[in-house]
Amino acid sequence: MSAPADKNPAGQNPEHRPDAATPAETKDTPAITDAPATPPAADPATADGNRAGFVALIGAPNAGKSTLVNALVGAKVSIVTHKVQTTRAIVRGIFMDEGSQVILVDTPGIFDPRRRLDRAMVKTAWSSAYDADHVCLLIDARRGIDAANAAILEELTSVRMPKTLILTKIDLVDPPTLLKLAEDANKVTAFGDTFMISAQEGSGVADIRRHLAAVVPAGPWLYPEDQISDIPMRQLAAEITREQLTLRLHDELPYSATVETETWKTLRDGSARIEQAIFVEREGQKKIVIGEKGATIRAISMAARQQIASMSGAPVHLFLFVKVRPRWTDDPERYREMGLDYSK
Ligand SMILES: Nc1nc2c(ncn2[C@@H]2O[C@H](COP(=O)(O)OP(=O)(O)OP(=O)(O)O)[C@@H](O)[C@H]2O)c(=O)[nH]1
């Protein structure tokens, strides 16, 4: 069931809403009566003090967006690798803090797009920023304001929503450089707040949690309280396999593979039988994925199977098939599966 448009204050495209996501029940609150002498009553929707909203995390590829989303949610909802362009589509991670429900929108890294898939990813990232209630820009402190970050800062000036700057990976730099970096970034775009974190070491994450819980607008929760993501299980399972693929074959297989879950059957003993297709562009890449006597694909499958099993809480039988699809990056169907817009 999709969230109705009127519960979608951020104007997030309801089509991105998951099948599984049922909006939280909202309590009926009494209508405001004619009482002009008293201070304005709270918005009926917020009489219980709840808050909820969308916070977009944007930044250059590899800035640490997905790592922070997972740290805030407290579970892995978005895959992370050391490679750029790991996140390809929008992933929403959700956390509750006191009466606030914060829906984090993890986005693909923003860079100068050339290929069609790049363009779709970057477009998706920016539209999330324009649609959100609050925008966080993440800058890898080690990288500083390079050309990519300068371009993002410039474009951000036209995003009217309140903004927070988050300097990431501070475990890798000397503290004095951080203040200068924060100052320089704020000269281009005025950020309401600036945070410095190391999501890897956990420092600063709790402060961001509290901050985001306070900045989302008053309003009813949009998802059930215990929901931590809106990514369907079959898609998360495909992402986990893609993560393993990227971690193992990052040099040989830059960027030319995608993974889809084709079937997911629950067997009588409660275990799941999952078939996934790994699409590559050329025969040579298929050989690389399979590896010597199937060793590579076996290792990928074993690691992915364990993670999918622990995520789904049931034993998993995972079957991977490598399929050659020349120019899959020009195939609208693949974009639909990823939740990206296919455009010319
Ligand atoms: N040292 C250090 N590394 C970090 C930190 N946060 C993230 N990383 C690493 O940075 C790399 C990129 O992290 P991701 O979270 O995938 O970055 P991303 O911004 O989501 O990247 P894309 O999805 O490609 O745009 C990974 O190798 C992370 O382990 C941090 O606080 N400190």
Ligand SMILES: [Mg+2]
């Ligand atoms: Mg990412």
